[in-house]
Amino acid sequence: MAQAKLVAPFSPxxxxxxxxxxxxxxxxxxxxxxxxxxxxxxxxxxxxxYVYEDERVKAVGRGITLGLGVRVTKGDATxxxxxxxxxxxxxxxxxxxxxxxxxxxxSPSPVDIRALTIPNFYPVLVPTLEMLAxxxxxxxxxxxxxxxxxxxxxxxxxxxxxxxxxxxxxVTSDGKLVRDRQPLMRFGVHAIAEDGAKRQGGSGxxxxxxxxxxxxxxxxxxxxxEAARVAVAMLDAVDAPAGSMEVVLGAGDSGILLxxxxxxxxxADFNRKETSNYSGQLGKRVASELCTVVDDGTxxxxxxxxxxxxxxxxxxxxxxxxxxxxxAYMQDQLSAKHFKVEPSGNGRRQxxxxxxxxxxxxxxxxxxxxxxxxxxxSVKRGVYAKRFSGGQVNISNGDxxxxxxxxxxxxxxxxxxxxxxVNLIGNGPDVLTKVTMLGNDFQLSDGIWTCGKDGQSVPVGxxxxxxxxxxxxxxxxxx
Amino acid sequence: xxxxxxDELKRVAERACSWAKKxxxxxxxxxxxxxxxxxxxxxxxxxxxxxxxxxxxxxLRVFRERRTALTYTSDLSDAALxxxxxxxxxxxxxxxxxxxxxxxxxxxLATAVPDLELWDDEALxxxxxxxxxxxxxxxxxxxxxSPKVTNSEGATYSRVVGAxxxxxSDGFAGGFRGTYQSLVVEPxxxxxxxxxxxxxxxxADRYLSKLEDAEEVGREAARRTVAKLxxxxxxxxxxxxxxxxxxxxxLLRLLFSVISGGAIYRKSSYLLDREGTSxxxxxxxxxxxxxxxRGPGSRPYDGDGLASRKNTVVEAxxxxxxxxxxxxxxxxxxxxxGCAGRGVGGAPHVTTSNFxxxxxxxxxxxxxxxxxxxxxxxDMMGFGFNAVTGDFxxxxxxxxxxNGKLGxxxxxxxxxxxxxxxxxxxxxxxxxxxxxxxxxxxxxxVAKMMIAGK
Numbered sequence: 001m002a003q004a005k006l007v008a009p010f011s012p013x014x015x016x017x018x019x020x021x022x023x024x025x026x027x028x029x030x031x032x033x034x035x036x037x038x039x040x041x042x043x044x045x046x047x048x049x050y051v052y053e054d055e056r057v058k059a060v061g062r063g064i065t066l067g068l069g070v071r072v073t074k075g076d077a078t079x080x081x082x083x084x085x086x087x088x089x090x091x092x093x094x095x096x097x098x099x100x101x102x103x104x105x106x107s108p109s110p111v112d113i114r115a116l117t118i119p120n121f122y123p124v125l126v127p128t129l130e131m132l133a134x135x136x137x138x139x140x141x142x143x144x145x146x147x148x149x150x151x152x153x154x155x156x157x158x159x160x161x162x163x164x165x166x167x168x169x170x171v172t173s174d175g176k177l178v179r180d181r182q183p184l185m186r187f188g189v190h191a192i193a194e195d196g197a198k199r200q201g202g203s204g205x206x207x208x209x210x211x212x213x214x215x216x217x218x219x220x221x222x223x224x225x226e227a228a229r230v231a232v233a234m235l236d237a238v239d240a241p242a243g244s245m246e247v248v249l250g251a252g253d254s255g256i257l258l259x260x261x262x263x264x265x266x267x268a269d270f271n272r273k274e275t276s277n278y279s280g281q282l283g284k285r286v287a288s289e290l291c292t293v294v295d296d297g298t299x300x301x302x303x304x305x306x307x308x309x310x311x312x313x314x315x316x317x318x319x320x321x322x323x324x325x326x327x328a329y330m331q332d333q334l335s336a337k338h339f340k341v342e343p344s345g346n347g348r349r350q351x352x353x354x355x356x357x358x359x360x361x362x363x364x365x366x367x368x369x370x371x372x373x374x375x376x377x378s379v380k381r382g383v384y385a386k387r388f389s390g391g392q393v394n395i396s397n398g399d400x401x402x403x404x405x406x407x408x409x410x411x412x413x414x415x416x417x418x419x420x421x422v423n424l425i426g427n428g429p430d431v432l433t434k435v436t437m438l439g440n441d442f443q444l445s446d447g448i449w450t451c452g453k454d455g456q457s458v459p460v461g462x463x464x465x466x467x468x469x470x471x472x473x474x475x476x477x478x479x
Numbered sequence: 480x481x482x483x484x485x486d487e488l489k490r491v492a493e494r495a496c497s498w499a500k501k502x503x504x505x506x507x508x509x510x511x512x513x514x515x516x517x518x519x520x521x522x523x524x525x526x527x528x529x530x531x532x533x534x535x536x537x538x539l540r541v542f543r544e545r546r547t548a549l550t551y552t553s554d555l556s557d558a559a560l561x562x563x564x565x566x567x568x569x570x571x572x573x574x575x576x577x578x579x580x581x582x583x584x585x586x587x588l589a590t591a592v593p594d595l596e597l598w599d600d601e602a603l604x605x606x607x608x609x610x611x612x613x614x615x616x617x618x619x620x621x622x623x624x625s626p627k628v629t630n631s632e633g634a635t636y637s638r639v640v641g642a643x644x645x646x647x648s649d650g651f652a653g654g655f656r657g658t659y660q661s662l663v664v665e666p667x668x669x670x671x672x673x674x675x676x677x678x679x680x681x682x683a684d685r686y687l688s689k690l691e692d693a694e695e696v697g698r699e700a701a702r703r704t705v706a707k708l709x710x711x712x713x714x715x716x717x718x719x720x721x722x723x724x725x726x727x728x729x730l731l732r733l734l735f736s737v738i739s740g741g742a743i744y745r746k747s748s749y750l751l752d753r754e755g756t757s758x759x760x761x762x763x764x765x766x767x768x769x770x771x772x773r774g775p776g777s778r779p780y781d782g783d784g785l786a787s788r789k790n791t792v793v794e795a796x797x798x799x800x801x802x803x804x805x806x807x808x809x810x811x812x813x814x815x816x817g818c819a820g821r822g823v824g825g826a827p828h829v830t831t832s833n834f835x836x837x838x839x840x841x842x843x844x845x846x847x848x849x850x851x852x853x854x855x856x857x858d859m860m861g862f863g864f865n866a867v868t869g870d871f872x873x874x875x876x877x878x879x880x881x882n883g884k885l886g887x888x889x890x891x892x893x894x895x896x897x898x899x900x901x902x903x904x905x906x907x908x909x910x911x912x913x914x915x916x917x918x919x920x921x922x923x924x925v926a927k928m929m930i931a932g933k
Contacts, residue, residue, distance in 0.1 A: 056575040242931035396675035401861025401874030421865040475893025
């Protein structure tokens with residue numbers, strides 16, 4: 001059952017609708033000190049979360065944020081201000097504050113503002129946020145019960161459901177007006193298994209820009225069982241090896257390695273400033289020819305999908321690396337101007353309180369020619385990496401670290417003992433040249449990832465087939 | 480412009496609590512925060528970003544028949560706020576009763592709000608223009624330090640000023656305000672192998688006059704970055720490892736994650752049932768002290784409204800206490816020791832205030848000079864900690880120690896150990912503690928860790 005439809009105050013039918021005429025007045029004010037370009041980012045975000053612990057609904061939370069971010073650029077410099085009330089006084093004050101980045105010069109007057117129509121990559125029947133809570137609470141109970149029932153060694157379970165509905169309105173001084181409505185949900189279960197003195201944790205979860213229909217294909221039980229399975233499997237984990245060896249990345253979740261190791265270095269801001277290892281590498285070989293990497297904001301319902309980016313440019317599929325050759329960077333407006341290319345639909349921001357930056361959407365390494373079994377079989381001694389808790393990269397030299405939460409030893413072509421938590425450390429550009437086999441089993445990760453950059457978090461998607469890397473340093477404790 | 484008058488915020492918080500009772504809540508707590516930020520970045524001598532804004536928000540927790548709801552809003556007008564409060568009370572019906580859900584016992588609430596000197600009037604004297612000047616100076620000093628500094632991620636000046644007020648329907652109402660500013664400079668060098676090496680240095684304080692000179696920050700940033708040139712992997716093997724105060728802090732954060740009441744009642748810690756036992760070397764004493772005047776993590780009362788107090792967490796290697804808030808203490812059948820933190824967007828939860836590994840007696844320089852061959856860690860990367868088992872593995876960078884001296888730069892390796900062993904293997908604690916950040920430690924040495932490299 002659904003409750004009342006949520007409408008942003010600035011949307012048609014909202015309490016303080018913002019139309020093209022009003023936006024134009026604000027843009028004129030924003031450019032009054034001599035700025036080259038200005039844009040307005042209106043955002044309304046309603047979110048809720050539910051936590052189920054100790055077999056009861058422990059907490060329910062809800063919050064709403066509303067605001068306007070005003071950006072003015074002059075050359076490469078950006079002035080930014082925001083307000084949390086949509087009164088004329090508050091909006092005008094933000095516009096005047098942002099305008100100050102320009103100290104002189106004449107500004108273009110905003111051209112006629114035209115509303116753009118954009119495709120919808122995430123149509124949902126009803127956003128989960130507009131569904132009544134009891135149905136969602138039942139999902140948590142089901143996930144919890146499935147985890148407990150999976151194995152009697154499961155002693156603690158926590159299930160959570162987080163959802164949001166974000167409406168944005170972007171208006172730019174070069175004449176774009178774009179509205180989007182972005183649903184997002186994430187379901188997760190965490191389980192702890194205990195056997196004598198040994199304890200281990202495991203997680204399962206997923207989501208994306210879905211309505212409740214997500215659970216038809218991914219019932220909460222599947223996540224509960226997955227959390228319990230990992231926790232129990234890890235009870236028998238042995239010390240991981242240390243040193244450089246062959247590593248096989250499992251399909252799907254391993255995309256986070258790609259995201260960190262290569263993706264960030266291909267964001268145009270770092271390349272514009274020549275602080276990335278990929279600066280000046282366009283058209284050159286940067287990876288094994290097996291590798292084709294895309295960033296695709298148009299993948300239906302995926303966590304990182306965007307109909308429009310946060311600068312009013314449509315979400316797109318961009319080929320970054322084609323058969324090992326670097327083809328393009330991910331651009332925001334500022335960088336696109338510098339590189340004299342079209343914006344690629346990668347200008348994203350955490351909220352109206354943040355200025356946009358080039359960011360990934362859904363980043364994927366496309367399928368290759370090999371059978372996954374054949375890949376495992378080819379490894380004499382190495383590590384099979386299945387699940388990651390996260391990673392980090394140093395953009396300027398590509399060094400990265402990833403934490404594995406589920407991994408196994410490979411001995412003589414067979415997956416054997418589970419390994420205790422371990423890190424993979426390497427260098428992004430280097431690792432891409434060492435991809436020697438690529439599976440035909442491409443998978444998108446079920447949407448759980450959030451990417452951080454400059455203190456801003458945005459939801460992203462990742463995907464890979466099974467990948468074999470000839471040598472990567474495994475940070476275990478056993479020599 | 481934001482208001483930093485805590486009395487006004489306190490009145491809003493108290494009003495929200497009384498509305499909650501009026502609309503059927505048994506009890507309620509409200510936290511109101513108002514603040515303003517200034518953030519300025521200069522890169523290659525030119526301003527890149529100037530951001531200025533202020534904001535206000537209210538977070539509410541309501542209790543109704545032992546059910547709770549947590550809500551937040553940024554619309555603090557009277558009419559909107561009363562409607563929001565009424566909806567929050569309604570929302571609580573969705574939760575299930577938990578007998579532990581109630582306000583803290585009245586007699587545990589703070590009765591006074593000590594002045595911890597967290598506010599500096601002078602902080603506000605820096606406007607965007609003055610901040611740009613400081614950034615320019617810092618960055619120019621870094622770029623001028625050596626021709627090896629070939630690029631820059633820029634210099635950033637950030638300031639937050641804010642006021643916070645907390646009220647509960649049980650009669651507690653308090654407020655305080657604070658200032659904090661920082662300058663960070665991030666130079667880049669080109670290495671011979673085509674790799675770029677980046678580094679940074681920073682200064683931060685609640686008091687403007689205590690910030691280090693911008694040019695000194697820039698030079699130190701450049702010195703640290705240039706030193707990384709030529710960094711390479713070292714061979715896999717066991718070595719003694721020295722953590723400098725910047726990298727060591729990350730280990731303290733991990734220790735916190737396994738002594739917080741939440742981790743204990745969820746059984747997500749390898750330190751379960753370990754109070755009163757040895758968890759670290761005898762050289763290790765760790766305190767959490769929210770009452771340090773001008774401290775970056777100081778707070779006059781905690782997120783549950785309890786009086787702040789200093790807790791000795793580890794004394795000469797023995798775990799004296801977990802850190803507890805009211806809820807986790809009840810879960811464990813204990814009393815809170817005043818360690819709740821709270822933001823407007825969520826429930827109170829255990830946090831640290833000023834979490835400090837106390838100075839030892841070994842001069843920091845001696846810690847290095849007494850090692851024949853070892854690793855000196857200045858940077859750590861990634862996550863890699865299993866709280867349940869204590870297994871620790873992290874990306875690291877720094878310098879090789881050879882014959883008591885810092886030698887060539889090291890990168891792209893991991894350092895690993897079980898945390899229980901790591902803490903017990905600490906065989907030297909330095910004397911160079913400084914309080915620029917709320918989690919702080921002096922230089923210390925771990926007798927042996929596994930290094931994974933070539």
